[in-house]
Amino acid sequence: VEDDVSSTMINFLAKLSNNNGRQNSNLAWKPGSDPCRDLWQGVVCDDKNASVQKLFLNRSSLAGTLDVGMLCNSQPLAASLKSLNLDGNNISGAIANEVGNCKNLSHLNVSGNQLSGILPSSLAMLSNLKELDISNNRFSGNLPNMSSLSGLNIFLAQNNQLMGEIPPYNFSKFDYFNVSFNDLSGPIPDLQNHFSADSFLGNPELCGNNLPKSCLSYPISDAKPPDSEESKRPSKRQILMYSGYAILGLVFILLVVLALCTGNKTRNKVQAEKEATDDSTIDKPSYASNEYKSSLSRPEVSVTTESGMVSKSLVVFSRPYVNDITLEDLMRSPAELIGRGKFGSLYKVMLDNGMMVVVKRINDLNISSHDFKQRMQMVSQVHHHHVLSPLAFYCSKQEKLLVYEYQENGSLFKLLHGYSKDFDWTSRLGIAATVAGALAFMHQELGECGIRIAHGNLKSSNILLNKNMDACISEYGATVMDDQELKIQQSSSFASSYAAGASDVFKVDVYGFGVILLELLTGKLVKSNGMDLTEWVESVVREEWTGEVFDRSLLSEYVSEERMVNLLQVAIKCINHSPEGRPTMNQVAHMINAIKEEEEKSLIYEARGWA
Numbered sequence: 071v072e073d074d075v076s077s078t079m080i081n082f083l084a085k086l087s088n089n090n091g092r093q094n095s096n097l098a099w100k101p102g103s104d105p106c107r108d109l110w111q112g113v114v115c116d117d118k119n120a121s122v123q124k125l126f127l128n129r130s131s132l133a134g135t136l137d138v139g140m141l142c143n144s145q146p147l148a149a150s151l152k153s154l155n156l157d158g159n160n161i162s163g164a165i166a167n168e169v170g171n172c173k174n175l176s177h178l179n180v181s182g183n184q185l186s187g188i189l190p191s192s193l194a195m196l197s198n199l200k201e202l203d204i205s206n207n208r209f210s211g212n213l214p215n216m217s218s219l220s221g222l223n224i225f226l227a228q229n230n231q232l233m234g235e236i237p238p239y240n241f242s243k244f245d246y247f248n249v250s251f252n253d254l255s256g257p258i259p260d261l262q263n264h265f266s267a268d269s270f271l272g273n274p275e276l277c278g279n280n281l282p283k284s285c286l287s288y289p290i291s292d293a294k295p296p297d298s299e300e301s302k303r304p305s306k307r308q309i310l311m312y313s314g315y316a317i318l319g320l321v322f323i324l325l326v327v328l329a330l331c332t333g334n335k336t337r338n339k340v341q342a343e344k345e346a347t348d349d350s351t352i353d354k355p356s357y358a359s360n361e362y363k364s365s366l367s368r369p370e371v372s373v374t375t376e377s378g379m380v381s382k383s384l385v386v387f388s389r390p391y392v393n394d395i396t397l398e399d400l401m402r403s404p405a406e407l408i409g410r411g412k413f414g415s416l417y418k419v420m421l422d423n424g425m426m427v428v429v430k431r432i433n434d435l436n437i438s439s440h441d442f443k444q445r446m447q448m449v450s451q452v453h454h455h456h457v458l459s460p461l462a463f464y465c466s467k468q469e470k471l472l473v474y475e476y477q478e479n480g481s482l483f484k485l486l487h488g489y490s491k492d493f494d495w496t497s498r499l500g501i502a503a504t505v506a507g508a509l510a511f512m513h514q515e516l517g518e519c520g521i522r523i524a525h526g527n528l529k530s531s532n533i534l535l536n537k538n539m540d541a542c543i544s545e546y547g548a549t550v551m552d553d554q555e556l557k558i559q560q561s562s563s564f565a566s567s568y569a570a571g572a573s574d575v576f577k578v579d580v581y582g583f584g585v586i587l588l589e590l591l592t593g594k595l596v597k598s599n600g601m602d603l604t605e606w607v608e609s610v611v612r613e614e615w616t617g618e619v620f621d622r623s624l625l626s627e628y629v630s631e632e633r634m635v636n637l638l639q640v641a642i643k644c645i646n647h648s649p650e651g652r653p654t655m656n657q658v659a660h661m662i663n664a665i666k667e668e669e670e671k672s673l674i675y676e677a678r679g680w681a
């Protein structure tokens with residue numbers, strides 16, 4: 071390989087590494103050595119070791135600037151390079167127009183970085199391009215028209231800030247196509263039945279079949295360039311169509327007003343009758359539909375409807391029953407306030423189709439709309455039977471809403487600290503194992519995405535029980551805590567050590583899970599009469615009175631104290647003051663499964679009378 075190729079590559083990597091002109095030491099590309107013969111890490115050469123064909127610099131902790139121009143202006147390299155993979159770093163900068171000089175590039179993957187700027191039109195000149203992945207960055211401007219690239223079969227651009235209309239791509243050529251969660255507008259082109267709405271979700275101004283917004287204002291068959299003079303003047307057909315809609319709209323509004331008047335009278339009567347017969351106020355749900363509706367109909371949340379029916383802004387993930395739910399549906403459905411936590415209020419809402427959902431209004435979440443969208447999309451893509459996925463979300467600068475399925479059997483918190491005393495050891499151990507397994511799975515899946523999304527607010531009120539009494543984790547990823555919040559959240563005695571490790575967000579979840587284990591073992595509240603559960607358990611264990619820790623109702627069940635002590639040891643590891651000292655959720659899940667297996671074996675022994 072020519073010397074100037076080696077030195078270009080070293081300079082390219084030094085810029086990407088942002089390490090005072092030095093490159094990332096893990097990769098060890100040494101001046102004076104040969105990229106092919108000396109087997110530089112991440113470099114793939116041709117059979118004769120004469121030219122560099124592929125660069126795999128993905129997940130290499132690079133946090134500098136991308137200078138594609140440097141690579142593609144170096145003639146031998148520009149001619150030989152077929153694949154450039156920079157996925158999953160923290161690289162900033164833009165894709166320079168010179169990328170068009172890398173004529174043989176077939177795979178370009180810059181996903182999961184901090185890249186920004188406008189996509190160069192020269193991308194459309196890469197006639198060998200097969201895969202282009204620019205997802206999870208901050209690119210803006212229009213999508214390049216790459217309809218002439220006949221070999222392009224993967225195009226991923228989700229989670230950026232791209233604008234404008236989608237060019238007329240030939241969708242039959244794509245195996246994968248995704249432009250969801252951008253700011254694209256206008257009608258989606260003819261998909262030739264190749265892609266579902268999921269590839270386009272999260273673009274409030276995009277319209278088409280199965281998208282929240284219909285294309286009434288963009289009759290596709292009459293499509294003209296949107297800013298041509300003629301398109302600005304409505305045609306006779308359009309005038310007739312709009313007048314029809316206006317009349318229908320008026321009739322609809324009159325009917326709604328009429329229905330509201332009669333409905334109000336009936337409701338007032340029913341309410342009055344109810345109040346007369348029911349004077350108990352304890353545990354009665356507080357009806358809050360007015361507060362809820364006014365919160366949802368504030369200007370920044372209000373729906374812009376077309377033909378009075380289509381919501382502009384609710385992002386709905388495709389699930390049965392809620393596929394065509396709109397923000398308007400949520401607004402007009404009966405709502406009841408069921409909780410007001412630190413991070414927002416929770417409403418129970420009954421949809422027209424009888425489905426019960428909960429809507430969480432999140433206050434002051436320390437996160438931009440773009441990042442929130444990105445988080446929610448990633449969380450919704452990871453499916454685990456014991457994690458409640460959001461059904462839909464809404465997001466503006468001022469307001470964030472999350473919609474979940476209602477879980478009728480309440481929370482683990484209620485089961486432990488409510489009136490029911492019927493919560494035996496086997497069920498507690500089962501819930502601990504289920505939650506640990508689900509959390510380990512989520513950490514594994516979401517640890518691989520660039521931003522590492524943790525639950526962020528794990529506690530027994532966020533562990534819900536479905537109709538089969540199976541535990542599921544709710545509100546995964548809905549809380550983003552900074553160090554300051556962590557300090558406030560924790561008791562002063564170990565706030566600093568706890569917050570110091572906040573950078574590993576997963577270890578914060580491990581701590582939260584440890585506290586849940588302590589609740590399961592002791593049956594005690596996390597905070598009660600000024601006592602902190604973790605401090606109390608630690609002091610009792612220090613004094614070697616471990617037996618005192620356990621819930622009395624468990625002791626009366628003749629549960630093996632050895633297995634309870636084993637579970638307590640797992641809990642104590644999880645609440646280690648030093649985050650680095652805590653196990654990973656995967657390790658926790660293994661430890662709990664081992665205890666559960668022991669328990670199951672002993673139950674079999676007992677059943678056979680061998681004990």
Ligand SMILES: Nc1ncnc2c1ncn2[C@@H]1O[C@H](COP(=O)(O)OP(=O)(O)OP(=O)(O)O)[C@@H](O)[C@H]1O
Pocket residue numbers: 408409410411412413414415416428474475476477478480481527531532534544545
């Ligand atoms: N999908 C759901 N179905 C049924 N009950 C739920 C659902 N989501 C939450 N809850 C319950 O509603 C109550 C209020 O929840 P909310 O999330 O507002 O408060 P929290 O969990 O106590 O506080 P935070 O704001 O810190 O999450 C809790 O008891 C919770 O268990």
